[in-house]
Amino acid sequence: MSEGERKGAWLLMVFALGWRMIAGRSRKSLRARSEADAEAARIQEFHLPSGRDADTKTQAVTSGRERWGTLLVACSLIAAIAAGIGFLFIYWTDGGNKLLGGTLALSFAGFGIALVLWSHFLMAYKEATEPLEPLPSPEKDRQTAADDFRAGARDVKRRSLLKFMTVAGAGVFAAMFVSLLRSFGAPIGPALYQIVWRRGQRLMTADNKPVSIHSLRPGDSVTVFPEGSIGDEHAQTVLVRVQERFLRLPADRVDWAPMGYLAYSRVCTHAGCPVGMFESQTNLLLCPCHQSTFNVLTGATPTGGPAARPLPQLPLYADDEGLLRAAGRFSATPGPGFWGIQ
Amino acid sequence: MIRRIARWFDSRLHLAQPAREALNHVFPDHWSFMLGEIALYSFVVLIITGSFLAMFFNGSTADVIYHGPYRALHGVHMSAAYQSVLHLCFGVPAGLLIRQMHHWAALIFIGAIVVHIARIFFTGAFRRPREINWWIGLTLLVLALSNGYFGYSILGDLLSGAGLRIGYSMVLSIPIIGPWLSFLFFGGRVPVDVTIPRMYGLHIFAVPAAISVLLALHLGIIWRQKHTNRPGPGRTDHTITGSRVWPTYTAKSIGLFFLVFAVIAALGALVQIDPVWTYGPYDPIAILPGAQPDWYLAWVEGAMRLFPGVNIYLGSYLVPELFFPGILFPVLFFIVLYLYPFFDRLITHDNQPHHVLRHPYEQPFQTALGCAVFMFLFVLFVAAGDDVIAVASGASVVTIRLILRILIFVAPAVTGIIVYGLCILARHRHARGLERALESAAAEGRLISGENEVTQ
Numbered sequence: 039m040s041e042g043e044r045k046g047a048w049l050l051m052v053f054a055l056g057w058r059m060i061a062g063r064s065r066k067s068l069r070a071r072s073e074a075d076a077e078a079a080r081i082q083e084f085h086l087p088s089g090r091d092a093d094t095k096t097q098a099v100t101s102g103r104e105r106w107g108t109l110l111v112a113c114s115l116i117a118a119i120a121a122g123i124g125f126l127f128i129y130w131t132d133g134g135n136k137l138l139g140g141t142l143a144l145s146f147a148g149f150g151i152a153l154v155l156w157s158h159f160l161m162a163y164k165e166a167t168e169p170l171e172p173l174p175s176p177e178k179d180r181q182t183a184a185d186d187f188r189a190g191a192r193d194v195k196r197r198s199l200l201k202f203m204t205v206a207g208a209g210v211f212a213a214m215f216v217s218l219l220r221s222f223g224a225p226i227g228p229a230l231y232q233i234v235w236r237r238g239q240r241l242m243t244a245d246n247k248p249v250s251i252h253s254l255r256p257g258d259s260v261t262v263f264p265e266g267s268i269g270d271e272h273a274q275t276v277l278v279r280v281q282e283r284f285l286r287l288p289a290d291r292v293d294w295a296p297m298g299y300l301a302y303s304r305v306c307t308h309a310g311c312p313v314g315m316f317e318s319q320t321n322l323l324l325c326p327c328h329q330s331t332f333n334v335l336t337g338a339t340p341t342g343g344p345a346a347r348p349l350p351q352l353p354l355y356a357d358d359e360g361l362l363r364a365a366g367r368f369s370a371t372p373g374p375g376f377w378g379i380q
Numbered sequence: 381m382i383r384r385i386a387r388w389f390d391s392r393l394h395l396a397q398p399a400r401e402a403l404n405h406v407f408p409d410h411w412s413f414m415l416g417e418i419a420l421y422s423f424v425v426l427i428i429t430g431s432f433l434a435m436f437f438n439g440s441t442a443d444v445i446y447h448g449p450y451r452a453l454h455g456v457h458m459s460a461a462y463q464s465v466l467h468l469c470f471g472v473p474a475g476l477l478i479r480q481m482h483h484w485a486a487l488i489f490i491g492a493i494v495v496h497i498a499r500i501f502f503t504g505a506f507r508r509p510r511e512i513n514w515w516i517g518l519t520l521l522v523l524a525l526s527n528g529y530f531g532y533s534i535l536g537d538l539l540s541g542a543g544l545r546i547g548y549s550m551v552l553s554i555p556i557i558g559p560w561l562s563f564l565f566f567g568g569r570v571p572v573d574v575t576i577p578r579m580y581g582l583h584i585f586a587v588p589a590a591i592s593v594l595l596a597l598h599l600g601i602i603w604r605q606k607h608t609n610r611p612g613p614g615r616t617d618h619t620i621t622g623s624r625v626w627p628t629y630t631a632k633s634i635g636l637f638f639l640v641f642a643v644i645a646a647l648g649a650l651v652q653i654d655p656v657w658t659y660g661p662y663d664p665i666a667i668l669p670g671a672q673p674d675w676y677l678a679w680v681e682g683a684m685r686l687f688p689g690v691n692i693y694l695g696s697y698l699v700p701e702l703f704f705p706g707i708l709f710p711v712l713f714f715i716v717l718y719l720y721p722f723f724d725r726l727i728t729h730d731n732q733p734h735h736v737l738r739h740p741y742e743q744p745f746q747t748a749l750g751c752a753v754f755m756f757l758f759v760l761f762v763a764a765g766d767d768v769i770a771v772a773s774g775a776s777v778v779t780i781r782l783i784l785r786i787l788i789f790v791a792p793a794v795t796g797i798i799v800y801g802l803c804i805l806a807r808h809r810h811a812r813g814l815e816r817a818l819e820s821a822a823a824e825g826r827l828i829s830g831e832n833e834v835t836q
């Protein structure tokens with residue numbers, strides 16, 4: 039829920055409360071009136087013809103309430119028209135969003151309130167009751183419908199070869215339609231396992247500069263890409279430097295982190311967001327989407343949050359010039375998990 | 381004049397009798413019957429504002445450099461889609477207002493549907509003969525939720541890009557068919573260029589068309605079957621009580637339309653929503669901290685955050701942790717909702733048609749269950765903002781998540797028990813009140829036979 043939604047929810051609550059206060063009061067008076075009407079109708083029953091017109095005639099006699107109602111409806115309509123004219127003026131003079139929407143809202147609110155007040159004050163309120171027709175059809179109707187269907191079906195049933203072919207045709211139609219889905223898909227296989235790092239590729243920053251063993255101090259981090267794939271979202275890698283003595287990498291990875299430089303896939307293994315934050319105090323990488331945390335010292339193993347799999351690690355080595363290069367591929371397929379991931 | 385027009389139509393369509401029936405159709409008066417109407421009118425606002433927006437939106441991911449009136453993004457690379465949204469917000473008269481109204485209308489549309497469904501659930505209005513409309517209504521909710529997601533995913537801003545990635549990862553996580561399905565739906569490994577045009581097509585054509593058809597069916601069925609009655613004196617399963625369509629209901633309903641429109645316009649004017657220009661264009665490397673989905677997806681987001689990170693392998697095949705809270709949970713939830721009318725039949729042993737609603741306290745178990753589920757969803761809703769709460773409260777996300785993981789079990793259970801108790805209490809009080817009324821009626825000699833109006 040965004041900040042806007044929170045504010046809007048408050049405003050909606052204010053509207054609802056306001057409406058409830060107005061409507062609650064008018065409902066009370068309405069109930070009183072309908073009782074009075076019933077009384078009046080009972081008295082006049084003998085003098086007036088029954089039917090809906092009877093009510094309007096009794097209403098014609100009633101009092102100040104109607105005058106008040108007319109006045110209120112007229113006021114709302116005047117407000118609506120005035121706000122509407124205001125809207126036109128603000129729109130043609132390119133006024134601000136608040137005034138524009140405010141006048142629009144007032145104008146519509148005026149019309150809406152006028153109609154509601156009209157129905158409350160000026161229309162004969164009479165609780166109507168109508169019979170509901172029983173929902174199942176009478177047995178006789180069901181029978182005749184079934185007979186008619188059967189009479190027609192006989193002509194279909196007899197020709198079983200044609201029937202078979204029609205069904206087969208429908209099947210082919212379905213296959214034709216479903217096949218069209220092919221246009222929307224892309225071939226899956228290689229794309230999901232796309233190899234993003236190769237042995238010997240230099241680590242480049244987003245502004246296309248190589249990273250050397252002197253680039254970072256312990257506790258620093260930077261986003262890097264393979265040489266020639268700057269900005270590739272699947273190849274994005276986070277490079278951090280920690281003090282070597284704290285490293286607790288698995289035995290087969292001990293030489294993957296020259297001088298405390300560690301490289302991990304920057305695509306979260308949970309839902310694919312970029313793992314954008316590095317906390318040097320705790321040596322944790324944090325994904326801001328769902329707050330998964332990964333410990334860089336132990337091979338980016340998940341330590342909290344919903345992620346279950348570690349971020350794939352990129353083995354590194356420093357070349358003769360001291361530039362960092364990939365010593366191979368990621369330790370696993372980067373990105374969110376799927377059936378058949380390796 | 382009206383008379384002549386009416387006669388012109390009647391001589392061509394034979395309308396007098398149906399029109400008379402329509403004018404005298406009875407609708408119940410209680411406010412809780414207007415929730416569905418609020419949803420309907422929000423949908424009308426969505427269609428009107430959406431048509432306006434579609435004239436300006438460009439659903440293309442072509443790379444462009446911005447040079448428009450919004451200074452802060454000058455010279456920035458962005459998609460043509462995002463550029464067209466910026467133009468709509470800053471270059472088109474009333475464009476920003478219409479866009480914000482559209483977003484607010486969507487939020488209110490789904491909100492009204494949810495409250496409407498809650499009303500139907502707690503009063504037993506889904507019972508025979510109204511199961512079909514229960515299913516259509518749930519389908520409408522599913523369509524509305526998806527279209528909300530498509531709508532805010534196509535703008536090409538940073539937030540929507542993150543939403544697309546998460547959505548893609550969710551579909552990808554489905555066992556066996558996930559990779560295939562996600563490529564089919566998103567057109568490849570997100571981010572790819574074909575996703576936005578595809579979602580735009582779904583958002584403005586396919587889904588609204590489906591919603592319109594189902595909405596027409598929904599209304600046609602409610603017109604045919606007529607509304608339910610709230611329980612009360614004189615309400616029976618053979619009659620419907622309320623105001624007639626002409627003129628009271630017409631005036632009230634059109635009035636409600638204008639009021640819904642007015643509220644949405646006021647929100648669009650006064651409360652900024654989805655300010656995409658502040659997020660910047662989508663950049664696969666960047667990420668927005670404190671990102672939140674729209675409110676109606678927060679329950680799934682919250683489930684994704686609370687679910688523990690467990691590695692599950694079937695043989696050598698991975699079932700990703702995202703699958704359980706992201707796909708399985710919402711799918712199961714909706715399946716249970718779809719099947720609910722059958723569960724209700726099992727619980728109550730009642731398959732009779734009903735036109736009088738039941739008070740929530742008449743079915744303590746169902747009411748308690750419903751409230752517990754709402755509490756469960758509410759905890760998930762809060763969990764979706766755990767990082768925001770952490771920042772605001774100063775506590776760590778870990779602590780807040782621990783508390784929420786406990787609450788997700790405790791809060792619904794406590795809610796259920798309390799509501800159950802309240803229902804039983806209300807039932808007793810109602811029964812006592814009825815006894816007293818009968819006694820006093822007997823004392824005054826009004827009670828003629830066993831069958832009396834006081835029975836309700």
